[in-house]
Amino acid sequence: MLPSLRQFLKLLPLLWLPMACQPDRSSPNTTPGAATTQPQTQQLRDDLGRQLTVAAQPRRIMALAPSATEMLYAVADTATIIARTQNCDYPAAVLRKPIVNSYPLDMEKLVALHPDIVFTVEGITSLDDAARLASFGIPVYYQRFQTLPDVFRGLRDMGRILHRQPQARRLTDSLQAELTAITQTAPPNQQRPRVLAITWQDPIYVYGQNTLFTDKIRVAGGQNAVTEKFAQPYPALTREYILKLNPDVLIGGSFGKLDSTFFKNYPELKRINAYQTRRVYGITGNLMERPGPRVVESVRELQRIISSH
Numbered sequence: 001m002l003p004s005l006r007q008f009l010k011l012l013p014l015l016w017l018p019m020a021c022q023p024d025r026s027s028p029n030t031t032p033g034a035a036t037t038q039p040q041t042q043q044l045r046d047d048l049g050r051q052l053t054v055a056a057q058p059r060r061i062m063a064l065a066p067s068a069t070e071m072l073y074a075v076a077d078t079a080t081i082i083a084r085t086q087n088c089d090y091p092a093a094v095l096r097k098p099i100v101n102s103y104p105l106d107m108e109k110l111v112a113l114h115p116d117i118v119f120t121v122e123g124i125t126s127l128d129d130a131a132r133l134a135s136f137g138i139p140v141y142y143q144r145f146q147t148l149p150d151v152f153r154g155l156r157d158m159g160r161i162l163h164r165q166p167q168a169r170r171l172t173d174s175l176q177a178e179l180t181a182i183t184q185t186a187p188p189n190q191q192r193p194r195v196l197a198i199t200w201q202d203p204i205y206v207y208g209q210n211t212l213f214t215d216k217i218r219v220a221g222g223q224n225a226v227t228e229k230f231a232q233p234y235p236a237l238t239r240e241y242i243l244k245l246n247p248d249v250l251i252g253g254s255f256g257k258l259d260s261t262f263f264k265n266y267p268e269l270k271r272i273n274a275y276q277t278r279r280v281y282g283i284t285g286n287l288m289e290r291p292g293p294r295v296v297e298s299v300r301e302l303q304r305i306i307s308s309h
Contacts, residue, residue, distance in 0.1 A: 044161065047144035047154075048122065054139050058116035058162055064102045065121040067290035068143065069094060072119065074293040075158045075168045082113050090286060090294075105129045111136045117161070119143065121291070123233070145291035147215045148299075152176060155293065171293060178296045179219060182303060186221040193306060194225035196245060196274070197288070198252030201262050203236040212291050220302035222249065239266050249306065250274035254282045281305045 044052045061076060062083045063069040069088040072081055084094050085102035100110045105125070110118070115138055120130075122144045130140035141161070143154045152172040159168025186192075195217050197207040206226060207213035211233045214224040225247040226235070237245075252258060255278050263270050274280055283305065287298035 042161070044139075044141065046142045048142045050142065052117075052139040052141060054141070054161065055116040060113070060115045061117055061119070061162065062100070062110075062113070062115050063088070063119040064100075064105070064140075065119070065124040066090070066286070067145075067292040068119040068121055070290060070292035070294065071155055071158055074171055075155055075164050076162050077164070080162075082115060083110075107132060111138065114138075117141055119158070121145065145212050146210060147212065148179060148219065148295060151212070151291045151295050154291070175293070175296050179299065182296070182299055183219055185303075186219065189223075192218075192221060192223045193248035193279075194245065195222040195249040195251060195302075195306070196225040196242065196247035197283075198250070198262070199234055201252070202265070204239070204242065204266075205234050205236050208233050208235050212295075213288070216295070216299050217302055217306075220299050220306055222302070222306045239268055242269060243271060246272050248273045248277070248279060250280045251283050251288075251305065253280070255280040257282065281308075 039056050041053050042056050044054055046052060059080055060082050061072060061080050063072055064085055066085065066088045069081075069084055070090055072078075073091050073094060078093065081094075081097060083100045084097040086099050087102065088094050088097075098113075100106050100113070102124070107129070110133070118133065118138060118140045120140055120142055122142050125140065125142070130142070133140050143157070145151050145154060152175060155172050156165070156168045159165045197213055197217075199205045199207060207224065209224055209226050209229045217224055225245045226237075250258070250272070252262065258280050263275060269275065283301060284298075287294055287301055
């Protein structure tokens with residue numbers, strides 16, 4: 001019996017070895033079937049209602065609209081921004097990025113950059129171009145801005161997609177606080193001047209009712225002189241229609257500049273209130289045109305114009 005016992009004791013460590021190699025099935029990290037990898041993609045719906053499949057962690061991003069590029073610089077990790085369009089000029093750091101022509105779209109150069117996602121604004125990039133990019137595996141995310149809250153939501157959407165929610169939230173909270181302060185100083189509705197903003201002189205294109213300008217001028221203390229909703233956001237108006245609107249303020253250039261061009265070409269428009277009271281003003285084009293992180297700065301400029309008389 002004694003030799004057999006001695007042999008058993010020698011074998012005992014070997015008998016425990018297989019048991020020690022078995023996983024601890026009570027541990028949540030080793031539960032059979034547990035997920036061990038992160039999702040590779042995220043499913044998105046853009047502002048046009050289009051479904052997109054985008055990389056879960058976009059590392060190569062760009063925008064085809066100057067306003068969207070400004071938003072990326074305000075929210076994203078700027079090292080992930082791989083290019084700009086020929087019209088993107090703010091902030092100054094963007095000028096160091098390679099250019100992809102947006103109109104007509106340089107499809108070959110854009111595809112060669114292999115972006116994980118391309119941001120754009122409704123009306124800037126054609127749906128046909130977006131479809132072609134999608135065929136190369138490049139998702140295009142459209143944003144739509146008709147009100148100031150839309151701009152703040154767009155910034156937060158970018159933050160969510162790019163996993164930069166804290167940065168986006170801090171920015172939008174700050175902008176909203178500034179906007180609230182401006183709103184509190186706005187005059188009563190009956191004292192709000194009617195403002196006509198021109199985007200082109202021949203033919204006369206203006207900012208229509210269904211544009212972001214309507215909300216900005218409201219917050220600034222005025223009202224869009226164009227109250228009718230046209231199919232086009234920037235309708236072409238006849239001289240007769242503008243005489244009927246009879247705006248109190250005209251935005252599109254300084255009085256001296258427009259007096260020698262616009263009003264020289266359309267002398268009958270000198271009858272409108274804006275000309276009679278010389279309330280004709282120029283405005284910073286980029287601020288007026290771009291629904292981005294400088295949108296509150298644009299409202300402040302409009303407020304200064306309205307209050308100067």
